[in-house]
Amino acid sequence: MKFFGICISSLLLLSPGFASGEPSTAEGQNVEVVDLNEMQSTPPTVEKEEPAETRTEEPTELVQKQEPEKDTSFFDFSNLLIPVTHEAKLGSPYGIRDHRLHRGVDVQVILNEPIVAAYPGKVIMSKYNEGGYGHYVLVEHEGGLLTLYGHLSKRSVKVGDVVFPGDIVGLGGNTGRSSGAHLHFEIRYGKVNIDPVTVIDFPNWKIAEGADHLDKKKVIQAHRKMQARLQKDNFYIVKSGDTLEGIAKWFNISVKALCRINNISSDKPLRIGQKLKGSQQW
Numbered sequence: 149m150k151f152f153g154i155c156i157s158s159l160l161l162l163s164p165g166f167a168s169g170e171p172s173t174a175e176g177q178n179v180e181v182v183d184l185n186e187m188q189s190t191p192p193t194v195e196k197e198e199p200a201e202t203r204t205e206e207p208t209e210l211v212q213k214q215e216p217e218k219d220t221s222f223f224d225f226s227n228l229l230i231p232v233t234h235e236a237k238l239g240s241p242y243g244i245r246d247h248r249l250h251r252g253v254d255v256q257v258i259l260n261e262p263i264v265a266a267y268p269g270k271v272i273m274s275k276y277n278e279g280g281y282g283h284y285v286l287v288e289h290e291g292g293l294l295t296l297y298g299h300l301s302k303r304s305v306k307v308g309d310v311v312f313p314g315d316i317v318g319l320g321g322n323t324g325r326s327s328g329a330h331l332h333f334e335i336r337y338g339k340v341n342i343d344p345v346t347v348i349d350f351p352n353w354k355i356a357e358g359a360d361h362l363d364k365k366k367v368i369q370a371h372r373k374m375q376a377r378l379q380k381d382n383f384y385i386v387k388s389g390d391t392l393e394g395i396a397k398w399f400n401i402s403v404k405a406l407c408r409i410n411n412i413s414s415d416k417p418l419r420i421g422q423k424l425k426g427s428q429q430w
C-alpha cells in the first residue's frame with residue numbers, strides 16, 4: 149500500500165469536460181485490459197468555463213498587506229493520492245486508439261477492491277453509463293480540476309457528497325464497456341484532458357517528476373494538439389455503400405453513440421463525402 153501526502157488545502161485534480169454525458173475512449177494497444185467501448189458514450193457535461201487566471205484590481209498598497217496571490221499558472225499535484233492503493237498493472241494509456249480518444253488511463257484492479265478519491269472535492273456525477281464508463285463517479289476539485297473513476301462494480305458516493313483523499317468512491321469493477329476489472333481514471337481541467345502519466349509515474353507508482361509544478365499552458369497545449377490530431381486523422385468520410393453500422397464498428401462504438409456524437413439521426417440516409425467523427429471534441 150502506498151499513500152501519498154494528503155493535504156486538504158490543495159485540491160487540484162480534475163475530471164471530464166463531458167459534452168454529452170458519456171465517455172469517449174480509445175484505449176491503447178499492448179494492453180492486457182481491453183476496454184473498447186468507453187468511447188461509446190460521451191462524457192458528462194460539465195458546464196464550466198476554464199477557470200480564468202484571477203487578478204485583483206486593488207491598489208498596490210492594499211495588495212501588499214494581503215497574502216501573496218496564489219500562482220494559478222501551474223498545477224501542483226504533489227498531494228495527489230493515487231486512487232488505486234497498491235502497485236497495480238497499467239493497462240491502456242491516454243491517447244488515440246480505434247480512431248478515438250481514450251481520455252484517461254486504465255489500471256488493473258482486483259474486483260471489488262476500494263477505489264479512493266484522489267483529492268478533496270465534491271461529487272458532481274455518480275451514475276451508470278451503459279456501454280461506456282459503466283458505474284462511474286466524477287469529482288470536482290478546487291480550481292476547475294476534476295477526476296473520474298469508471299467501470300466501478302459499485303458506487304459508494306452520491307451527487308453532492310464531499311470527499312477527502314482516501315475516501316472510498318466505489319469498488320473496482322468491470323461495468324460498462326470493459327473486459328476485465330480495471331479502473332478508468334481521468335484527470336481534467338475543465339474541458340481539458342490531462343494525461344495522467346504527467347501526474348503519476350506509474351511504473352514507479354509515485355507522483356511524476358515535475359507534477360508539483362506542472363505548467364498549465366503546456367497542459368492546455370498538449371490537449372489542443374491531441375484535439376487537432378483527432379480532427380485531422382480520426383474521422384471517417386462516407387463512401388458509397390457505407391452503413392451507420394459499419395462506420396460505428398470502424399470506430400468501435402454503437403450506432404447510437406455515433407449518431408449522438410455527430411448530431412445525426414439514424415433515420416436519415418448518409419451522404420457520400422459526409423465526414424463523421426468518433427469522439428466528442430471540445
Ligand SMILES: [Zn+2]
Nearest residue numbers: 183253254332
Ligand atoms: Zn479506459
